[in-house]
Amino acid sequence: MSKITFACQQCGTVKTIYENKNQSFKYCSRRCYQLSRNAVYGGKVEIVCKYCGVTKLVPHKEVLNGKHKYCSIRCANLDQNKIPPQESNHTCYYNGIKFRSKGEVRYAEWCDAIGLKWEYEPNVFKLPHCNYIPDFYLTDFDKWVEIKCDINDKEHKTREFMKTHSLDVLFRKDINKIRSGLDYGWKN
Template structure:
């Protein structure tokens, strides 16, 4: 619970767990409602039942960036900066809208660009886990367009757009 001197800073929203066995009602801050569907990890595992996040998932800088969208909690500064570039270029985007079932893993690309019908993944490092997940995704969903922005490409984007975008994060 987000408490500040005993008072919630943000009004929470009641939702129902998506596990059909549980269906427990629980509360979330608004920025988590789109992304979180289960009341606990065990309910998530019962329904999804697979590895859902990268082993490096704890190393990002998650948070709401009010200059982008007060209802989205970005995983990293890179994702937030890419969203700022999309906004600057007036490119329509949706943040992490779909989870793809890869069998052994699940995969949720960072962005979807509806006008191009393309997913974008922002990736600093392609470790064994990420490479395997990327390979499985391309095998299982060959018609789905996915572009991976690597560190090299991100650095190029940063060099080109950082001077023009307020709120750019380092």
């Protein structure tokens, strides 16, 4: 193998190394290469997410390698249809409203299908030890509805709210009945 002598473009150090076809002879070390790239690109470059349009600073090397077209893995998956937008990240959208679960979306769809007027999380109620936001308010019935697909830490809030307000609690089985088209009877 033959040797080659070159001057580093970053620090000016003269170095003699064995010639390698796959190696570029511009920098004496990885550190000089990175310093040079940072000087050219400022270390990071601004990209615009291909899916949501958000701008984000990312390392220039990843942009040059074609790795960064999105602001997050979630946006990449959504753009490539790996996860449906309505069911991603526990957040669901229906008629432009952001819901916290698929069960709430199914209930809203059902209310619309049978002509019930509803509002999603219209009020925050101050309870003795916390705040509580019921999921739905049915304006025609002056009734609150809470969707409970899973037992969680909101259970005590629900019980506290029920002491002073008319509240129906629907569980997963009720949502499944609604989804399958069975009639749900309201208690007066």
